[in-house]
Amino acid sequence: MxxxxxxxxxxxxxxxxxxxxxxxxxxxxxxxxxxxxxxxxxxxxxxxxxxxxxxxxxxxxxxxxxxxxxxxxxxxxxxxxxxxxxxxxxxxxxxxxxxxxxxxxxxIAMVFQDALSALNPVFTVGAQIGEMFRVHEGLSRREAERRAVELMDRVRIPAAAQRMYDYPHQFSGGMRQRIMIAMAIAxxxxxxxxxxxxxxxxxxxxxxxxxxxxxxxxxxxxxxxxxxxxxxxxxxxxxxxxxxxxxxxxxxxxxxxxxxxxxxxxxxxxxxxxxxxxxxxxxxxxxxxxxxxxxxxxxxxxxxxxxxxxxxxxxxxxxxxxxxxxxxxxxxxxxxxxxxxxxx
Amino acid sequence: MGRYIIRRLVQAIPVLLGATLLVYAVVFALPGDPVEVLAGDKRMDPHITAVLRERYHLDDPFLLQYWHYLTGLFHGDLGVTVSGGSVSDILAGRFQVTANLAMTALVMEAVAGVGLGLYAALRHGRAQDSLVLAATLVLISIPPLVTGFVLQLLLGVRLKQAGIDLFPVAGLAEGWRGYLLPGLVLAGTSIAYLTRLTRTSLVETLRADYIRTAIAKGLPRRRVVGRHALRNALIPLVTYLGADFGTLMGGAVITETVFNLPGIGQQLFTSVSLREQPVVVGVVTLLVLVYVLANLVVDLLYAVLDPRIRYE
Missing domain, CATH: 3.40.50.300 (P-loop containing nucleotide triphosphate hydrolases)
Structure with a gap:
């Protein structure tokens, strides 16, 4: 059967x-x-x-x-x-x-268990997501930021354009995991x-x-x-x-x-x-x-x-x-x- | 932020009061009389002695004397010595010399300490790492008095004999180069401590989850270490460096004496033997002030380096 x-x-x-x-x-x-x-x-x-x-x-x-x-x-x-x-x-x-x-x-990308410790505490989330584009695709800071906001929208982080300048500790656990996911699927x-x-x-x-x-x-x-x-x-x-x-x-x-x-x-x-x-x-x-x-x-x-x-x-x-x-x-x-x- | 700075400065006032009172009491309790020291071997006219004692309130009770000093201090007047010199004038130029020396030492400490620490951390567990650790241990164990004389001989005398005239043996006759050797001696022990602190801090940071994330992001190693790890590893080092600036200023007493630099350390040494109470207390007051300010700057820098820290 x-x-x-x-x-x-x-x-x-x-x-x-x-x-x-x-x-x-x-x-x-x-x-x-x-x-x-x-x-x-x-x-x-x-x-x-x-x-x-x-x-x-x-x-x-x-x-x-x-x-x-x-x-x-x-x-x-x-x-x-x-x-x-x-x-x-x-x-x-x-x-x-x-x-x-x-x-x-x-x-091959990876999402980790504890997003608070897995995100770098001293960089803004926008910078951490945008880094994927800057390093791998050589985009300018401005362009990388734009793509980062797009990604944050895609993983449904409200007010992404403003929140990209916030640091990981300023987000809730669920939002932080969304940021991890955004970074991974970038x-x-x-x-x-x-x-x-x-x-x-x-x-x-x-x-x-x-x-x-x-x-x-x-x-x-x-x-x-x-x-x-x-x-x-x-x-x-x-x-x-x-x-x-x-x-x-x-x-x-x-x-x-x-x-x-x-x-x-x-x-x-x-x-x-x-x-x-x-x-x-x-x-x-x-x-x-x-x-x-x-x-x-x-x-x-x-x-x-x-x-x-x-x-x-x-x-x-x-x-x-x-x-x-x-x-x-x-x-x-x-x-x-x-x-x-x-x-x- | 502004309110935080003001609050910190207000908090410094009792610290200053306590420190000056303590030093004032210690110097007051020292045996010996400034007027007698002033006279030296000669016998002084009792009339003049009486006038001097009267003018400098030397027969007043301790607390009254301290009060006179404090009121002067809040008018920006550090007092006068029994030989008639204004303490402010005596210290003005000398403070600059000590500040230069401490800054030289601080820069040397930061460059050598952080550099060596990073080198050791990136070779963690290997022979180079052990070598650096052993070297710092040796440096910590040798008192600056010894390193002072040894470096004076090796770099100041022998190197000059070998034809390379880079480090003056003593004094400031040859300008800023006069600070190099004493700066290095003053920084010596601190370099060793900072090296160890940097090494530990970076090794620990490299184990953090966010470093694993940075590697998983496919970032090149120099970016993982140089950006993601270093920014975090630097935070405790800044605290140490800031607090150490005060220690360096205070530690200048021996170094300035060995290298014959006209700074407040050397002056303090002279003034203690001459029982020049106002100078001794003045120097200490200045050092406390530097200490308090350095720590305030460190705390403010902390907030810049670590976004998780915010001052209301």
Whole structure:
């Protein structure tokens, strides 16, 4: 049943060119206590115009993967021992820094979580948005300001022409996030990475920002990687979903298939812990246990200490990503049981 | 903003009163009598002594003497010494010398301190960084009295013997160049502290979220560091530099004596030994005033550098 709906909704042509593929990416951080494998063999792809939700709790490696795509990991304590990040077929990790800088901001842009700390406190927002045009397109100050106002209008900041001379701290949280978004879409990127863009905001403002992102995406046709730990945000806005746990991808599928029937115990746990009106009055189920210690990852499947489907081989054998549908896979030895249990 | 400046200046009045009262009391409590010092080894006519004591209120109680001084001060009169010189006249030219010296030191401090600090920060964790840190530690550990004499010998005497006559050993006979060596000595320790402060400030700023944003925007590194990071890293440095100007003026006492510069520091040294109370108090009053004003300028600059700070 879910097979037929895949082809319709997903609409991806088999063999069509991916916009970006992450392949076997590993990222390691050197810490005082030892080496942390923050990303441990992550692969996913995103097609042009698609919205991919990357879901996972803090420490799952979802943001680190995004930083690797943006090339923001250039510090002495970080190592990328393996993996490729191909953008239009070119491996970004193999590029020289100045070639990378040409892609960064212009073709792949990023919106960060906390806009107050992510915007420079000592420059006006107009200057910070206009800087994109001044640096990348060599526009004059006046021309850059005009474009900045246009962008601020486009992300619906009232009285943009006056407010461009204000500083980030003079805006509300939602308005600041709009400014971040304006900056990110300034040069019409093909891919926008939104790293928990609504986490720091009020619930009502969250919806407005998600609507704005959806609208901008419809207008421009850009692809988007939406990083979140909030399944509620994902349902309305994403085409596909990648669930990460302990530095690995545990499930990858079209959004609606995941909502109908998750095929990994972790995804299932996440779905069950969403508050629902029908369950009112009963305790909300939560995933037992705590996230894994990044310095001492469990053997085998890293989810096994918290998993109710656990068998002996889960402790010893790390599951591969079993292909369970045309565009769907699950890294669980017992995905059939999970899937059946979900249907039942 | 205007109201803020006025309020700050009004706040300076009790500071000035307190500082002058304190110094006045200390000098009053010093043993020795200015009239006796004036006479030196000779014996003075008791009649003249009495007249002098009367004229300078030397037999009045402490608070009354202080009151006389204060009323004079508010009329712009810093008083007269027992030898008859006006304190204002004595200090006028000398204040300029000390101000020049302090400014020279401040410029050297800013250029060398910020420069070295940036160099170390941009090579954070590497050998050059450690070298700069070690050098500042050495500089902090050596008292200016020692650096003064060493530099006098090396740059003033030996370099001249080697045929390069750039730094006069002492005095102002050769014009502005006379300030170079004492300026460097005076700035020495401050350069070390400012280097460390600059390094820490920039290293910390480079870790900020908005720097990550600037990189994600695809900006060239020199713009990320030179504009986005530096503007933020400079804010604490301005505070330090401003407050340090007062310290440099005060620290000039030793340097001016070593390099024989006719500034207020040297005058203070002489006047303390001559028990010239009005001069000592006058110098301190001026220094307090400089300190208060320098700090006011720093606070105003702060608002210019950091838009989050506004004064009502």
């Amino acid at each position: 879910w097979r037929s709906s895949t082809a319709e909704r997903d609409g991806r042509v088999p063999g069509g060119e991916a916009l970006l593929t992450v392949d076997g990416l590993r990222v390691e951080f050197a810490t005082r206590q030892g080496v942390v494998r923050a990303v441990n063999g992550v692969s996913y792809r995103i097609d042009p115009g698609e919205t991919l939700a990357v879901l996972g709790e803090s420490g799952s490696g979802k943001s680190v993967t995004a930083h690797a795509i943006m090339g923001l990991l250039d510090t002495p304590t970080v190592r990328v021992p393996a993996g490729e990040i191909r953008f239009h077929g070119t491996d970004l990790l193999g590029l020289r820094e100045d070639d990378r800088a040409r892609i960064r901001g212009r073709r 040069l019409g990127p093909e891919l926008l990475i939104a790293d928990e863009p609504t986490t720091a905001l009020d619930v009502t403002v969250q919806a407005q920002i998600m609507d704005l992102l959806a609208e901008l995406r419809r207008e421009s046709g850009m692809a988007m990687i939406l990083i979140t730990h909030d399944l509620g945000v994902v349902a309305d806005s994403a085409d596909r979903i990648v669930v990460m746990y302990g530095g690995r991808v545990v499930e990858s599928a079209p959004v609606h298939e995941v909502y109908q029937a998750p095929a990994h115990p972790y995804t299932r746990g996440l779905l069950e812990s969403i508050p629902r009106l029908a369950r009112k009055g009963r305790a909300l189920p939560a995933i037992e246990g705590t996230p894994p210690d990044p310095l001492a990852m469990p053997t085998g499947c890293s989810f096994h200490p918290r998993c109710s489907y656990r068998q002996d081989n889960c402790v010893t054998d790390a599951p591969p990503r079993y292909r369970i549908g045309p565009t769907r896979d699950s890294a669980c030895h017992y995905w059939r049981e999970v899937l059946d249990g979900s249907h039942g």
